[in-house]
Amino acid sequence: MPAPRVLVTGASGFIGRRVLPLLEGNGCEVHAVSRATADLLSPADQRALLAAIRPTHILHLAWWTPPGQFWTAMENVTWLQASLDLFRNFAAAGGERWVGVGTCAEYDWSIGGCFRENDTCRPETLYGAAKAALQLTTAQMGRQLGVETAWARIFYPYGPGEPVQRLVPSVITALLNGLSIPCTSGDQIRDYIYVDDVARALAMLVPSPHTGPINIGSGCGIPVKDLVNTIGDLMGRPDLIELGAIPTREFEPSEVTADISVLRSLGFELKCPLRNGLLESIGYWKRGSTESVP
Numbered sequence: 001m002p003a004p005r006v007l008v009t010g011a012s013g014f015i016g017r018r019v020l021p022l023l024e025g026n027g028c029e030v031h032a033v034s035r036a037t038a039d040l041l042s043p044a045d046q047r048a049l050l051a052a053i054r055p056t057h058i059l060h061l062a063w064w065t066p067p068g069q070f071w072t073a074m075e076n077v078t079w080l081q082a083s084l085d086l087f088r089n090f091a092a093a094g095g096e097r098w099v100g101v102g103t104c105a106e107y108d109w110s111i112g113g114c115f116r117e118n119d120t121c122r123p124e125t126l127y128g129a130a131k132a133a134l135q136l137t138t139a140q141m142g143r144q145l146g147v148e149t150a151w152a153r154i155f156y157p158y159g160p161g162e163p164v165q166r167l168v169p170s171v172i173t174a175l176l177n178g179l180s181i182p183c184t185s186g187d188q189i190r191d192y193i194y195v196d197d198v199a200r201a202l203a204m205l206v207p208s209p210h211t212g213p214i215n216i217g218s219g220c221g222i223p224v225k226d227l228v229n230t231i232g233d234l235m236g237r238p239d240l241i242e243l244g245a246i247p248t249r250e251f252e253p254s255e256v257t258a259d260i261s262v263l264r265s266l267g268f269e270l271k272c273p274l275r276n277g278l279l280e281s282i283g284y285w286k287r288g289s290t291e292s293v294p
Contacts, residue, residue, distance in 0.1 A: 003027050003028055003029050004027075004028045004029065004056050004057045004097075004206070004207050005028075005029045005031070005053065005054065005055045005056045005057065006023055006028045006029065006030050006031065006055060006056070006057040006058070006059060006206055007031045007033060007049075007050075007053055007055035007057070007058045007059070008020060008023070008030060008031070008032050008033065008058075008059045008061065009033050009034075009040060009058070009059070009060050009061055009062035009086075010034065010060075010061030010062035010063065010101075011032030011033055011034050011061070012032075012034035012035070012036065013034070013061060013062075014157070014159075014161055014162050014163070014195060015061060015101075015154075015157065015195060015198055015199055015202070016032075016034075016061045017161075018195060018196055018198075018199035019059065019061075019199045019202050019203055020032055022199055022200060022202075022203035023059075023203050023206060025203075026203055026204075026206075026207060027207075028057070028206065028207060031053045031055060033049060033062075034062075035062075040062055040082055040086060041078065041079075041082045043082075043085045043089065046082075046085060046086050046089045047089050047093075050089055050090060050093040050095075051093065054093060054094065055090070055093075055095060056094075056095065056096045056097065057095070057096065057097045057098075057099070057206055057207070058086070058090055058095060058097075058098050058099065059099045059101070059202060059206050060083060060086065060098065060099065060100050060101060061101050062079075063076075063079050063101075064076065064078070064079050066163075067163045067165035067166050068165060070127050071105075071125040071126065071127050072125060072126050072127070073126070073127070074126075076126045076127050076129075076130035077126070077130060079130065080130040080133055080134055083100070083134050083138075084134065084137060084138070084141075087138050087141055087142075087147070088141065088145075090147070091141070091142075091145040091146070091147045095147055096147065096148060097147065097148040097149075097150070097206075098138060098142065098147055098148070098149045098150070099149075099150045099151070099152065099202070099205055099206050100134060100135060100138055100149070100150070100151045100152070101151075101152050101154060101202070102131040102132070102134070102135055102151055102152060102153045102154070102213070103127070103128060103131050103153060103154060104153055104154065104155045104156070104191070104215075104217070104256055104258065105123055105124070105125055105127060105128030105131070106121045106123055106128050106131055106132040106135070106153060107119055107120070107121055107122075107123075107153075107256070108120045108121065108122035109123075109124050109251065109252075109253035109256065110122070110124070110253070111253075112253040112254045112255045112256065113255050113257070114221070114255070114257045114258070114259050115215065115256070115257070115258060115259060116215075116259040116261075117153070117212065117213040117214060117215060117259075117262055124251040125251065135151045135213065138151075139151070139212070148211055149211060149212075150205055150208075150210050150211050150212065150213075150214065151212065151213045151214065152201070152202060152205060152213075152214055152216050153213055153214065153215050153216060153258075154193075154198060154216045154217070155190070155191040155192075155193060155215065155216065155217035155218075155256065155257070155258045156190050156191055156192045156193065156217070156256075157192075157193055157194070157195050157198045158192055158193075158194065158195065158277065158278075158281065159194050159195030159196065159277055159280065159281055159284075160195070160280055160281055160283075160284035161195070161284070162195070167224070167227075167228075168192075168227075168231070168278070168281055169281065169285060171183075171228050171231050171232075171241075172231060172235070172281060172282055172285045173285055174240065175231070175232065175235045175237045175240055176235070176285060176286065178237075178240070179240065180240045180241075180242050181228070181240055181241060181242060182242045182245030182246045183224070183225070183228055183241065183242060183243050183244070183245060183246065184224065184243070184244070184246055184247065184248040184252075185225065185243055185244045185248065186223055186224040186225025186226070186227075186228060186229075186243050186244075187223055187224075187225065187254070188223070188224050188248065188252055188253070188254055188255070188256075189221040189222065189223050189224075189254065189255040189256070189257060190221060190222065190224055190227075190255075190256055190257070191217040191218055191219070191220065191221050191222075191256060191257040191258045192218060192222060192227065192274060192277075193216065193217050193218045193270075194270075194271075194272035194274075194276075194277035194280075196271070196272060197218070197270050197271060197272055198216055200268070200271070201216045201263060201268055202216070204266050204267065204268055205266065208266055210262070210266060214262050214263055215258040215259060215260050215262065215263060216258070216260075216263060217257065217258025217260055217263075218258070218260070218270055218274075219257070219258055219259065219260040219264075219270075220257070221255055221256075221257035222274065225243050227274070227278075228241050228243070229241060229243075230274070230275065230278060231278055231282070234275075234278060234279060234282060235282060
């Protein structure tokens with residue numbers, strides 16, 4: 001059987017650039033596309049790209065996600081339409097398997113708790129709604145057009161190279177500069193997963209026979225206050241952590257964790273515990289790396 005010919009969109013991003021070598025290690029022929037190499041918002045550019053590569057598989061990571069802006073931005077609608085165009089053009093070019101990348105924000109956060117793949121999706125944000133719509137629509141299109149579909153719902157990834165505005169690097173960089181960091185009460189429970197573990201899960205999923213949604217998380221929730229306090233302890237500056245200094249956002253659920261039974265059934269095991277991942281992140285920012293991507 002020939003190796004899967006995989007097109008990875010968003011290949012230069014926080015997760016994408018870590019997936020590429022893992023797919024190659026799994027025997028895939030990998031073709032990377034980023035904003036610098038193609039305009040995925042253009043159906044014509046999509047068709048030209050697909051005609052040149054003729055991928056059998058797509059891992060679709062590309063989206064518009066500037067921290068603090070993407071939850072409500074109308075760019076979500078733009079990317080929903082572009083992603084549907086990409087799916088249709090992929091099917092027309094003979095594509096066989098589509099792996100879309102979604103979010104835990106698709107679930108009904110008013111319930112909270114540990115989510116399974118068949119739990120109700122009732123997004124609180126435009127970002128979550130656009131991702132949920134893409135999953136439902138591509139699943140139906142795939143059935144009609146003969147394309148196999150899978151959908152990875154990623155929970156809370158962190159690690160070296162993530163945008164500095166996000167929680168983990170914002171805490172680390174503040175403490176490195178001797179600055180206090182105002183936080184919410186931190187009682188909310190979240191499922192944080194190291195970025196390399198996310199990449200390994202996606203690299204397993206692409207050539208697998210799994211179809212439908214699949215949670216990508218650690219399977220273990222932790223209060224946000226424990227996360228930031230751990231960073232403070234590891235850096236020797238717990239005094240700079242100001243819990244309760246800012247209010248929790250209105251739509252924040254009390255708990256968002258992943259049931260990863262389905263992921264484990266593919267043979268997945270976490271390799272990086274939270275403490276180790278935080279140490280890697282601290283080391284990255286201590287080195288003053290400029291590798292962070294938006």
